[in-house]
Structure formats: C-alpha cells, structure tokens
C-alpha cells in the first residue's frame with residue numbers, strides 16, 4: 575500500500591501549490607484509512623470519487639495559474655495532466671467495474687502524485703517563486 579503522507583520531498587517551492595497538494599495527499603490518506611478501518615464500501619467509494627474530482631479540479635486550477643503567469647512550459651505540463659487523467663480514468667472505470675480494488679486505484683493516484691509533483695510541479699513552483707515572481711503572481715499564491 576502506498577504511503578500517502580505528505581513529506582518535504584514533495585515540496586514545489588511554491589506555498590500555494592504545496593497547500594493544494596497537501597489537501598490531495600490528505601484525500602488519499604482518507605481513502606486508505608477508510609479501507610483500513612473497515613468502513614463500508616459506500617464510504618470508500620465516496621472518498622475515492624472525491625479524490626478523483628479533487629484531482630480534476632486541482633489540475634484545472636493549476637492550468638489557470640500557468641496561464642496567468644505565462645508559464646513557458648504550459649503545453650508540456652498540460653499534456654502531462656491529460657496523460658494522468660487518462661490513466662486515472664481507466665483506473666476509476668476498472669474500480670467501478672470491480673475489476674480492480676481500492677488499493678490498486680490508490681496506487682495509481684499515489685504514483686501520479688509523487689512523480690508529477692516532484693518533477694513537473696516543482697519546475698512550475700520554481701518558476702513562479704523564482705526570478706519570474708511579480709506582484710501579480712504573488713496574488714495567485716493561494717491557487
């Protein structure tokens with residue numbers, strides 16, 4: 575089972591992104607805790623669906639942030655989001671068809687979260703917080 579806990583290796587260098595990522599990590603932790611604690615299938619389903627929706631919303635918010643700061647690698651980053659959404663869509667369909675269990679679905683979320691966060695999102699965080707930071711980008715730090 576993946577370790578869903580937040581750790582410093584997942585920091586992007588941008589406080590707003592890190593706060594959003596911590597919330598997603600908490601959603602994943604809630605899914606795994608519900609399963610571990612023997613909560614009903616309906617509750618686990620609801621929490622996993624919540625994580626899925628939160629991921630979609632987070633990607634949309636992050637893409638809006640990239641547009642606002644004129645992030646030069648936006649196309650590559652958005653493509654990465656699309657690939658992740660495709661993988662997670664397949665996994666969620668498999669979960670709903672009962673052809674994969676919650677642990678398998680959770681591992682898919684954990685994989686994107688750890689890989690994408692430390693690579694693509696860290697690059698975005700460094701861009702926003704670095705030399706390209708301006709009063710305008712500071713206003714979106716909560717995004």
Ligand SMILES: [Fe+2]
Pocket residue numbers: 636651655690694695
């Ligand atoms: Fe991202």
